[in-house]
Amino acid sequence: MRLTQGTFSFLPDLTDEQITAQVQYCIDQGWAVNIEFTDDPHPRNTYWDMWGLPMFDIRDAAGVMGELASCRKIYGDRYIRISGFDASHGWESVRLSFIVNRPANEPGFALERQESDGRRILYSTRAYAAQLPEGERYS
């Protein structure tokens, strides 16, 4: 099951050229570009691991793309996303976030039902991949 989250999530995966254009857009808006990765695909997993520090003082997307290439070299089998953080007053939050790398095989999620008191049912999603320990999930 193809994971969809963030901007452009219902488009086909972006090519490197398209990623470069998006990153350049972030830079031109004055946002700090950040690269994050994870192997826990759960939608509520908002805190991904950071690849280095957010890049605040970059003028050209080539620098970010270089970092992305080295991140892919090591974590190419995990999800990688790029986010643009707007530090200006009143925003101070992420303005753009999109997935730039995904594992070759995405097993998807199981829907779990838990019978609770009375006739109540609690639902939860569990990623099949997350059954394995961290770091072994997609290799």
Next chain:
Amino acid sequence: MAATLMAIPADAADAAPGAVDLRADFEASGLPEIFAQLDQEMVGLAPIKRRLREIAALLLVDRARQRFGLAVGAPTLHMSFTGNPGTGKTTLALKMAAILHRLGYVRRGHLVTVTRDDLVGQYIGHTAPKTKEVLKRAAGGVLFIDEAYYLYRPENERDYGQESIEILLQVMENQRDDLVVILAGYADRMDRFFQANPGFRSRVAHHIDFPDYGEEELLEIGERQLEAMNYRLSPQAKAVFAQYIALRRGQPHFANGRSIRNALDRARLRQASRLFQRDDGPLSVDDLTVIEAEDILASRVFAGTPDSQVADKEAPS
């Protein structure tokens, strides 16, 4: 405008279809303004201005060739600026970034100025991230490495400079379309640096030597600097200042444009205290803007030389 770029015949505009109009290209690129600005703002440096125009012409021709599908090797644009301190290396690097940006060889045209401190780390494993950080920042622009020879310290074999040099060389070779590296430093030490690192020598296409300024050029530079600050020299002061330049040039640690600026800063200081001590009524605009001969004559340079007797005379020879 220089001969190189003016030599293109004016009737090239009505050339046959399938032809390229270099002159129109040149106009459209916005380079004429930059060159005019260069001529206006920078005194002297004729060989360098000529060289810049040659490079610009080469890049324009390369672009034209590309349009016809003629094979064009990506030009190597890394440069080395050698010359004594204060000869305008950094100022020109800024201009270079603008020129390359107009020609489309760098995407952003910003200049990142670094020295050894910014590239070389203090312990094992510190250097590579530091250097890469700088390269990341400079991507799409021009990386200006001032006093580049400090990167290489042969006397200390455990120095981390070598690591930084290796990363730089790799990037200079593989990411030629991402950034242009300009190395700068004193001529003799840069020569030794290039001898010790032949990889650098072969990757740097343009070696540009900055000549020292002549006395008249220095005087003009001084006057321009004053003009920018809304000061001017009185006729006597101008004569004294010319003499000051001649004397100062013979002394050690002369740093061309920078020494001139420092001398003028001190002259402004003396002018201010002279005005402050005067008690003959309010000051006019003229009083505030004119630097008199005595402001310059008080300099140590005149006292330090044997023929400093001129300091006593009002109008020196």
